[in-house]
Amino acid sequence: xxxxxxxxxxxxxxxxxxxxxxxxxxxxxxxxxxxxxxxxxxxxxxxxxxxxxxxxxxxxxxxxxxxxxxxxxxxxxxxxxxxxxxxxxxxxxxxxxxxxxxxxxxxxxxxxxxxxxxxxxxxxxxxxxxxxxxxxxxxxxxxxxxxxxxxxxxxxxxxxxxxxxxxxxxxxxxxxxxxxxxxxxxxxxxxxxxxxxxxxxxxxxxxxxxxxxxxxxxxxxxxxxxxxxxxxxxxxxxxxxxxxxxxxxxxxxxxxxxxxxxxxxxxxxxxxxxxxxxxxxxxxxxxxxxxxxxxxxxxxxxxxxxxxxxxxxxxxxxxxxxxxxxxxxxxxxxxxxxxxxxxxxxxxx
Numbered sequence: 001x002x003x004x005x006x007x008x009x010x011x012x013x014x015x016x017x018x019x020x021x022x023x024x025x026x027x028x029x030x031x032x033x034x035x036x037x038x039x040x041x042x043x044x045x046x047x048x049x050x051x052x053x054x055x056x057x058x059x060x061x062x063x064x065x066x067x068x069x070x071x072x073x074x075x076x077x078x079x080x081x082x083x084x085x086x087x088x089x090x091x092x093x094x095x096x097x098x099x100x101x102x103x104x105x106x107x108x109x110x111x112x113x114x115x116x117x118x119x120x121x122x123x124x125x126x127x128x129x130x131x132x133x134x135x136x137x138x139x140x141x142x143x144x145x146x147x148x149x150x151x152x153x154x155x156x157x158x159x160x161x162x163x164x165x166x167x168x169x170x171x172x173x174x175x176x177x178x179x180x181x182x183x184x185x186x187x188x189x190x191x192x193x194x195x196x197x198x199x200x201x202x203x204x205x206x207x208x209x210x211x212x213x214x215x216x217x218x219x220x221x222x223x224x225x226x227x228x229x230x231x232x233x234x235x236x237x238x239x240x241x242x243x244x245x246x247x248x249x250x251x252x253x254x255x256x257x258x259x260x261x262x263x264x265x266x267x268x269x270x271x272x273x274x275x276x277x278x279x280x281x282x283x284x285x286x287x288x289x290x291x292x293x294x295x296x297x298x299x300x301x302x303x304x305x306x307x308x309x310x311x312x313x314x315x316x317x318x319x320x321x322x323x324x325x326x327x328x329x330x331x332x333x334x335x336x337x338x339x340x341x342x343x344x345x346x347x348x349x
Contacts, residue, residue: 005268011259012250013053013267019046021277021309024111025302026285030293034302040225044210045246047114047228048170051121052177052247061126069122076331077115080275081108105229106158111278113229117163124167125174143171150235154219157231166228173244180248184255195256203249209242210234266310271331272320273313280309 019042027033059065081100082089088096099107103116128136146153146168153165180187188195214225217232224232226243234240266273284305291301321333328335 007259007261007264008254008257009053009056010264010267012254012263013050013270014260014263014265015267016046016050016053017266017270017273017277018263018306018310020050020111020274021281021306022302024278024281025305026281026288028288028291028293028298032293032295032298034291034295034298036295041207041211043224043226044207044234044243045250048173048243049177049247049250050114051118051167051170052174052251054118055121055125055174056178056181058122058125058129060130061123062130065126066123069119071329072331072335073115073119073122075329076271076275077103077112079330081110081112084110084112101161102159103162104158104160111229111274113163114274116161117166117228120162120164121167121170121174124171125178139171143168147172147240150231150233154217154231154233165231166233169231169233173240173247176244177247177251180251181255184252187252188256195252199249199252199256202245203253206242206245206247206249209238209245213238213242265314269314269317269334272317272333273310275331276313276316277309280312281305284308 022035023039023042023046025034025039033039078100082096085096102108103113105113124139128139131139146165150169153160153169157165191198210226213236214234216223216225217227217230220227220230220232222230222232224230226232226234234243288298288301291297317333320327325333325335327333
């Protein structure tokens with residue numbers, strides 16, 4: 001029974017958290033993104049892989065484990081939704097409760113949509129590991145219908161609660177990433193010195209497949225090739241394969257490359273940083289006009305803001321964790337480690 005976290009996975013979570021912040025960074029007055037075309041490529045993989053990493057250590061379903069995940073994910077979701085809508089909480093609490101019950105972007109209008117989707121994905125994986133082959137058939141039918149009919153599901157995304165469509169669509173992806181992680185030593189032994197260059201090539205190929213094969217989706221106000229908040233997902237087989245190649249490549253790289261300690265520290269605090277990054281981003285980017293329209297100045301400005309948000313999230317998580325472990329219930333501190341049979345504490349993100 002180990003309690004050691006895997007530093008490679010923590011560093012990968014940290015990199016994905018940085019990718020989320022970059023993806024939410026505003027543009028200049030003339031529409032220039034400080035990070036150029038990078039955010040579009042990050043959208044191809046950061047949300048799917050965050051979901052998959054959280055499901056790696058999902059154990060077979062029990063009511064107690066479901067309650068534990070609900071405390072880790074849904075209590076912060078409900079708290080931060082209420083805090084971010086104080087007027088609605090006082091004037092129309094039942095409307096806010098209905099929006100919370102739906103839990104998707106259309107109803108919460110914030111990054112908080114991710115937490116219900118994460119909870120649902122965890123529950124699907126937990127059920128898969130609990131059920132025998134006959135009971136898995138209905139789930140497989142739903143997964144196949146969602147993946148093959150993604151273009152028809154997208155216009156109904158607003159009325160599908162708790163990210164169920166996102167979780168079903170990503171279920172095969174999560175399963176492949178899970179198998180890649182479980183078999184990482186076998187893969188490393190077979191590939192030898194070729195593993196890292198092959199994984200880097202697969203990462204580039206996967207991104208190219210998504211970029212070339214996927215159309216820009218226009219069923220929401222956000223016209224993007226991939227944006228899981230709006231269920232703008234890879235609808236072609238090459239696009240889904242490309243996303244999967246990217247996920248597998250990153251997991252294998254995380255298992256072989258030396259984990260940067262700074263990124264691993266960010267990954268261990270990904271939940272507090274996730275919850276705090278959007279309001280901090282809103283405040284700290286009010287002065288983006290000072291950078292003008294120079295790409296170099298915009299990039300320097302964005303780098304400073306990015307570093308400030310990450311540092312603030314880490315410091316606040318550690319400070320609140322020392323004050324009281326109960327802040328973990330609100331997602332603002334790192335929960336205490338529990339022993340698991342996997343050597344990795346199930347991550348709250």
